Amino acid sequence: MSDYQPVLLARLGKKSSCALETYVADGGYASWKKVLAGAKSGEWTPAKVTDLVKASGLRGRGGAGFPTGMKWTFVPPKEKRGDKPVYLLCNADESEPGTFKDRLLIETDPHQILEGMMLASFALEVKHAYVYIRGEMVHGAEILNAAVAEAYAAGLLGRDLLGSGVDLDVTIHRGAGAYICGEETALIESIEGKRGHPRIKPPFPAVSGAWNAPTVVNNVETLCCVKHILDRGPDWFKAIGRNDRNTGPKLYCVSGHVEKPGVYEAPMGILFKDLLAMCGGVKGGRKLKAVIPGGASAPMLTADEILEVPMDFDGVAAAKSMLGSAAVVVMDETTDMPKAVTNISKFFAHESCGQCTPCREGTPWLNKMLKRIVNGEGRQADVDLLLQVAGQMGNGMTICVFADAAIAPVLSAVPKFRAEFEAYVARSKKPGFDEPAPSDITPKVAERMAEGMHS
């Protein structure tokens, strides 16, 4: 691993790394100029760029890990979409707790993102691309705006770029800091000026997204990868990963109880123990207890479950969690799991958009119950009730997957660390309500339902 040369973070720490001058000096915009130069002659066509990205096996870095090239092919061809424009939205609304990779990219190497957007725009025949940047990242938005201005001044954005006949505008749009606006359809609603409410799918954004036009939403890191694929070719990109389905460089946001938290670049599929070693191991040499491998919405894994897991989409999925945004939250033996879960549930209760009943009502309910448990007011039935309530919120019960994210910490941590929750309840200051335990109710309910509903 030590011989791995960073790709995405190659320019990290260089002087004036945000400036166009230094970016070009480091070989930046070569691919964009190459594509523009070959656009008129037909040497470079949108299909060719798309094919390169497809061949690279690049999967979306925002969380779901959907193959980027395939996502691009869902945009209807010109004959079908008619006069409608295609929009590219760069999702820089990085708000998954524990994730801070996009912010680093934005604040240290904005032109890398812009070049990725330019190439993706060429592939998708986009005339106007947007960066939807999280409201709190004011500094990042300023840097991006400066970079966009530089690119316009250098003739890399605008009309008839370098005589190629290609037009492209880029607009930096600041969000207002809602977590849900990182969900692609909520992001689209938000950029249209509406409340950030996820949309019902279908129609999918690739068919009808922003302003009812075909729209592709890609993560910052994904678009950076596009630039490098065009620079060095899909075979080079593929060679970096663990296998053909998990390719390329990956940024890992390691936080929590490690000696050196931060953003680490490693080949996709690095084993967790190696990643942990890169970060200097668990803080103070203590014992590892649990890890959230992909941001707050990923199920927690215990130390035993994660140590040998390759940190890529399929590897983490095989361990019954998800790589998500690769926000690795490390928790050592001193961590109080009920308090940690309560903290996460507070976040989700706060960020639920309020559209769907199960999520709007369920997330605060989980939070209230957990708060009660850690405050020493829990009762025996609460631990099961937590699981039951969480169990009826996800899996299609809501429009978007926010609820699935919100219940993941509960559904993973409560069974895995059940003793800790029960210990809290056992120490409860208010033991025993005069209420039947939920487990007593449920069969009766089922019985009554069976009678009542079908009569």
Added chain:
Amino acid sequence: MAKVTVDGRTVEVPDGSNALEACRAAGVDVPHFCYHPRLSVVGQCRMCMVEVEGMPKIQASCTVPIRDGMVIHASSEKALAARNATMEFLLINHPLDCPICDQAGECKLQDNAFAAGLPVSRTSEPRRQFPGYDRTDIGPHVVADMTRCIQCTRCIRFCQEIAGTGELTFIERGGHTIVWTHEGRALDNEWSACAADVCPVGALTVKEFRFRKRVWWLEKASSVCDGCDVGCNVSIEHRDRVVHRYLPRVNPEVNDFWICDYGRFRAEGLNGQDFLRPVLRGASGERETNWGEALDSVKGAVDAALAEAGEGSVLALGSARLSTEESWLLARLFGETLKGRAELTVDDGELRRIRNPKARGSFEGFLKGREAAPNSRGAEAAGLVRAGKDSALEKLLAGGPAPRVLYVADAAFTYRVKDPEYVAALRRAPVLVVHARTRNALTDVADVVLPVASLAGKEGTFVNVQGRVQRFDVAIVPPPVVRTDLEVLLHLGRRWGAFDTRWTARDIFERMRGSVDGYAGLEWDAESIVGAPPSVSPAAAYDSLLAEPLSLPELVLPAAPAGGGAK
């Protein structure tokens, strides 16, 4: 058309329907809150969950466009458990104030809780409160109580998509989400109370009806609004001879699901009854009398006029608020039997409109009224002559020769009776007879006042702006001595041997069929005339629409009218 199988039953539904509509077509009622056939689909309440073969996850049926051959399991264990879950989530924060909530009895939350809810609550957490957003006026007619809100956004969508004014919006997020007006605005549009109608719970209630009556005590009668010539179908909701409210009756051809506030709150006016007995006014002053003496005195005056001044000395003024049947009697009696004239005045007034892009005669998505009274078309078809340039009424008003007897069949026949000069002009007739329910300047000077019932006490038909004949029924029995216009005219006519007093509105309707334009071939009981029956609750009003085509053409929104007034 597409074939869809729901719980083993295969039905054909129109293309573009969704799975919820397909279930309804198959006779499977899927409980729901946010779905409304005239509003966009948002799939937010997550109540209408069903299983669809080929889709791994459970689906909100309103968001699933149907495909030919789709198989839906609406009553599977998984679907019932999902609804059970949604119901539980909705109830954990809902206040337990059904005993003081006006929606109780017509509340979809109650209904669905019975259909799909848990018998006990598993929550012990404190319920959510919204201080400052409870029991608060958000407009002239609507009171909001956000503790009861289930965030289905029907009201928000109503204001955006039907009214086109968009006063309401979501404020805050997640469990704190409330529906409220935009900063500095009020829920004040022409149809604002419909926002409370579409509210499935007691979050929005109509101020005028709050705490008036528990809805399960209300009796309902089909009627037609007499506010203008759109002729919105209404249900008069009454109890113990008191009218408590109007609710719109669904009629996709006329008012669809809606009614304007002006029409809706005319219901209040139906309870006024100043005259309980006939009044005779003479040199010796004013006295109440019985019907026999009152009608005999009218007959005496008319006979004297005919004897002294001959034909044309009697003028009857009809009103566009009379039913076609009453107008027909008036025209027969005064125009033919008494050889006089029977004329009609119609007010233009402020024009009303109702959202219905589908209705015949709708324009810019609205069906617009042209006159401020419901039945000028029927009255004219029945033989009343619209008072124009050379009419007897215009001559009288211009100071020309006055008729010997002026018979006004509706003392409120025009807004101009508030004008003393107008009344003085009418009073130039030596004998002035009026039908009246409430006191006004004209009744104060009339020689004979005949007490008649309100719209709620009558039956008959109106012809609306589309030329559509619509029947209204008796809701309440008028006070003991008060009679309907129809009865008064029948008993008066009998004095000249003109009519049979046993005739009902239906008999007259059948007699008119041969001679009155637009009535040929109509049946008194035909659905086209009667419309839909009053529904159980305003939120569930569209349950009667099962047989209707379920998908609508896209609504094209007009620009919001400045100031919200009708133009």
